[in-house]
Amino acid sequence: MSKLVIVGTVAFDAIETPFGKTDKILGGAATFIALAASHFQVDGAIVSVVGGDFPQADIDMLSSKGMDVSGLQIVKDGKTFFWAGKYHNDMNSRETLVTELNVLADFNPVVPSAYLDAEVVMLGNLHPLVQLSVIEQMIDPKLIVLDTMNFWMDNALEDLKLVISKVDVITINDEEARQLTGEFSLVVAAQKIIEMGPKYVIIKKGEHGALLFHRDEVFYAPALPLEKVFDPTGAGDTFAGGFTGYLTKTEDYSFENMKTAIINGSALASFCVEKFGTERLLELSKKELHQRLQQFKNLTQFDIGLT
Amino acid sequence: MSKLVIVGTVAFDAIETPFGKTDKILGGAATFIALAASHFQVDGAIVSVVGGDFPQADIDMLSSKGMDVSGLQIVKDGKTFFWAGKYHNDMNSRETLVTELNVLADFNPVVPSAYLDAEVVMLGNLHPLVQLSVIEQMIDPKLIVLDTMNFWMDNALEDLKLVISKVDVITINDEEARQLTGEFSLVVAAQKIIEMGPKYVIIKKGEHGALLFHRDEVFYAPALPLEKVFDPTGAGDTFAGGFTGYLTKTEDYSFENMKTAIINGSALASFCVEKFGTERLLELSKKELHQRLQQFKNLTQFDIGLT
Numbered sequence: 001m002s003k004l005v006i007v008g009t010v011a012f013d014a015i016e017t018p019f020g021k022t023d024k025i026l027g028g029a030a031t032f033i034a035l036a037a038s039h040f041q042v043d044g045a046i047v048s049v050v051g052g053d054f055p056q057a058d059i060d061m062l063s064s065k066g067m068d069v070s071g072l073q074i075v076k077d078g079k080t081f082f083w084a085g086k087y088h089n090d091m092n093s094r095e096t097l098v099t100e101l102n103v104l105a106d107f108n109p110v111v112p113s114a115y116l117d118a119e120v121v122m123l124g125n126l127h128p129l130v131q132l133s134v135i136e137q138m139i140d141p142k143l144i145v146l147d148t149m150n151f152w153m154d155n156a157l158e159d160l161k162l163v164i165s166k167v168d169v170i171t172i173n174d175e176e177a178r179q180l181t182g183e184f185s186l187v188v189a190a191q192k193i194i195e196m197g198p199k200y201v202i203i204k205k206g207e208h209g210a211l212l213f214h215r216d217e218v219f220y221a222p223a224l225p226l227e228k229v230f231d232p233t234g235a236g237d238t239f240a241g242g243f244t245g246y247l248t249k250t251e252d253y254s255f256e257n258m259k260t261a262i263i264n265g266s267a268l269a270s271f272c273v274e275k276f277g278t279e280r281l282l283e284l285s286k287k288e289l290h291q292r293l294q295q296f297k298n299l300t301q302f303d304i305g306l307t
Numbered sequence: 308m309s310k311l312v313i314v315g316t317v318a319f320d321a322i323e324t325p326f327g328k329t330d331k332i333l334g335g336a337a338t339f340i341a342l343a344a345s346h347f348q349v350d351g352a353i354v355s356v357v358g359g360d361f362p363q364a365d366i367d368m369l370s371s372k373g374m375d376v377s378g379l380q381i382v383k384d385g386k387t388f389f390w391a392g393k394y395h396n397d398m399n400s401r402e403t404l405v406t407e408l409n410v411l412a413d414f415n416p417v418v419p420s421a422y423l424d425a426e427v428v429m430l431g432n433l434h435p436l437v438q439l440s441v442i443e444q445m446i447d448p449k450l451i452v453l454d455t456m457n458f459w460m461d462n463a464l465e466d467l468k469l470v471i472s473k474v475d476v477i478t479i480n481d482e483e484a485r486q487l488t489g490e491f492s493l494v495v496a497a498q499k500i501i502e503m504g505p506k507y508v509i510i511k512k513g514e515h516g517a518l519l520f521h522r523d524e525v526f527y528a529p530a531l532p533l534e535k536v537f538d539p540t541g542a543g544d545t546f547a548g549g550f551t552g553y554l555t556k557t558e559d560y561s562f563e564n565m566k567t568a569i570i571n572g573s574a575l576a577s578f579c580v581e582k583f584g585t586e587r588l589l590e591l592s593k594k595e596l597h598q599r600l601q602q603f604k605n606l607t608q609f610d611i612g613l614t
Contacts, residue, residue: 040613089491184396186514187534207493208515211532220606222527225518227494250613260612293611299527300607304600305553305567306347 004044004248005115006033007134008124008147008237009104010054010072014084014097015276017231025277026058028081029124029147032234035281036241036268037122038065039289040249045115047071047134049107051078061282071112078103087232094232111137119251122244123167124237125149128159135166143253145169146198147240150176165197168253171240173204186211187218200258202243204236212262214255221262222300224270224292231276235269238281242268267292311351311555312422313340314441315431315454315544316411317361317379321391321404322583324538332584333365335388336431336454339541342588343548343575344429345372346596347556352422354378354441356414358385368589378419385410394539401539418444426558429551430474431544432456435466442473450560452476453505454547457483472504475560478547480511493518494525507565509550511543519569521562528569529607531577531599538583542576545588549575574599 013027030048037044045068050059052074063069084098109130111118119142123131128148135144146167152160153176164170170193178184181192190201190213201213207226212219242265247253250261267289274280320334337355344351352375357366359382370376391405416437418425426449430438435455442451453474459467460483471477477500485491488499497508497520508520514533519526549572554560557568574596581587 185534185536187532205515208512209527209529218532218606219609220516220529220532221609222516222529222607225494225525225527227492229492246612257612259609263609264612290611297609297611299525300529300609302526302528302566302570302604302607304597304604305564305571306557 001043002120002248002251003115003118004037004042004244005047005111005118005121005134005138006030006037006044006067006124006241007047007109007122007131008033008126009081010046010048010050011081011083013233013277014082015231015233016086018087018089019230020276022276024082027083027233027277029126029237031062031278032237032272032281033122033124033241033244034062034067035065035278036238036265036272037245037248038067039242039268039284039286040245041066042245042248044068044245044248045071045112045118047109047111049073049075049103051080051103052076054080068112068115071110071115073107073110075103085233109134119143120244120248121145122240123147123163124240128152128156128163131163132159132166135163143168143247145171145240145244147171147236148176150179153179161196164193167198169200169202170198171202171204171236171243173206173236177201177203187213200255202262204239210239210262210266212255212258217255219255219259219262221259221266222296223266224295224299226270226273229273232273233277235272238272239265239269241265263293263296267296308350309427309555309558310422310425311344311349311551312354312418312425312428312441312445313337313344313351313374313431313548314354314416314429314438315340315433316388317353317355317357318388318390320540320584321389322538322540323393325394325396326537327583329583331389334390334540334584336433336544338369338585339544339579339588340429340431340548340551341369341374342372342585343545343572343579344552344555345374346549346575346591346593347552348373349552349555351375351552351555352378352419352425354416354418356380356382356410358387358410359383361387375419375422378417378422380414380417382410392540416441426450427551427555428452429547430454430470431547435459435463435470438470439466439473442470450475450554452478452547452551454478454543455483457486460486468503471500474505476507476509477505478509478511478543478550480513480543484508484510494520507562509569511546517546517569517573519562519565521565524562526562526566526569528566528573529603530573531602531606533577533580536580539580540584542579545579546572546576548572570600570603574603
């Protein structure tokens with residue numbers, strides 16, 4: 001079976017939405033990526049760092065999902081990364097209330113030796129140089145997927161460009177794609193990003209779905225129209241985890257199979273937003289996922305008709 | 308063959324975009340609707356009004372596309388409706404520079420007697436009471452489709468609600484759906500609009516495609532990702548014309564067939580924006596339309612995969 005290396009934060013989040021608020025709960029990019037990928041029973045490893053305040057029960061939970069946690073460093077006298085945020089009424093904009101880097105400030109990622117030959121690497125949002133360090137440790141990965149955000153474009157653009165030049169797939173949201181390239185048209189923006197290195201560009205458009213670009217091909221994955229988005233936290237990471245988890249499981253990194261991987265990622269993300277934090281992902285059944293994939297299929301199928 | 312009644316403006320537009328500007332050119336909702344519908348060789352009639360300044364050549368052109376123009380009133384001593392607008396760099400927002408209602412101010416629509424028994428009625432954006440007058444003239448239409456905009460929500464809401472209660476399908480953009488219902492979620496907004504009368508609600512999201520709602524069913528039509536939008540004027544009307552033209556031609560008003568009709572409308576709209584005004588629609592071949600429909604198919608098809 002192929003192996004998946006997951007790099008990203010393991011964190012505490014405190015979330016406020018129009019529907020309620022939480023105390024510190026389990027969060028972080030690597031957490032969401034791992035939980036999403038685990039729905040495909042992949043052999044994954046989490047590369048991250050937490051403080052002595054991080055519950056052993058959460059580590060055990062990740063382990064029980066088939067994740068190797070030997071690359072999850074525990075800094076006993078340190079504190080876990082903490083983020084607090086508030087979503088506004090339309091759920092499309094959010095305000096960061098608190099960011100405490102804590103142990104993340106000195107994070108030096110170490111990929112467990114048993115995973116240095118992993119086929120797939122998912123680089124969750126982190127400082128580009130941390131992401132780069134992981135790439136450099138890997139022996140011969142078949143697929144490196146990068147997630148990033150505008151913060152690094154503002155604060156570490158040259159480092160970010162270096163990482164981008166070394167990955168196969170980048171996931172980025174529409175505004176970030178525009179910022180990175182200075183192009184308004186997402187088609188042109190994607191072309192420019194492909195010139196920077198990645199063979200595949202996934203542009204995430206939130207409630208409007210996602211676009212996958214490769215050479216002159218494009219695929220449009222819809223988002224499921226939802227009555228209510230309860231908490232968007234982790235949706236992008238869940239998408240990335242579903243995408244890489246599916247590819248790792250199927251060992252097929254073609255454009256055609258990436259379409260299916262994106263739909264699986266979108267389906268998992270559509271569950272993620274139904275409850276706070278990781279709650280919905282943790283209780284999600286195989287049957288529910290299958291039904292939702294069928295909903296995505298029904299949502300988009302049509303005949304072209306007469307002509 | 309079924310018949311299609313088209314109500315809307317026939318106008319002059321002066322358009323400025325980042326790519327250039329035009330003098331007064333042919334425009335208007337009914338014009339774009341008719342030109343789009345004509346690609347399905349329907350038996351259509353335009354119900355509208357122009358002034359003595361309107362070129363006979365344009366009337367002849369519409370007539371040559373299979374449109375009955377006996378309901379296109381000509382006020383010899385009046386001037387044709389004129390709109391001038393400017394699009395900003397992102398092409399998603401526009402500024403109205405001039406609106407001269409002219410002969411439209413006193414427009415009293417009269418459906419030609421040969422079309423009173425038409426099966427399909429397309430009510431392009433106009434004062435709700437003008438739209439209502441057309442509905443009241445029709446004998447037994449199978450499908451009434453309404454397009455409207457936020458201007459009427461601001462200025463004639465009660466009249467608009469009355470019209471909405473009498474139609475089968477409404478096309479409306481996302482912001483207008485939110486304004487009309489006070490709901491942010493488009494799923495909830497669509498449900499509220501369905502409670503107002505229409506059995507089908509089409510929410511247009513511009514570059515993000517369109518959603519069709521019916522009972523608890525939903526269909527997501529993508530927009531074709533474009534390198535360049537040259538001039539968005541008339542895209543919504545072209546969409547509506549393609550939609551109603553396709554339904555008129557096929558005489559099948561089911562949810563399933565509406566999906567195909569929406570894709571045909573989207574394909575035609577994707578051509579419309581490639582050049583100024585009606586230019587691209589006028590030169591469009593059957594083969595090009597077919598190829599683009601196939602592109603829409605390729606854009607959205609996927610397997611759901613493993614599960």
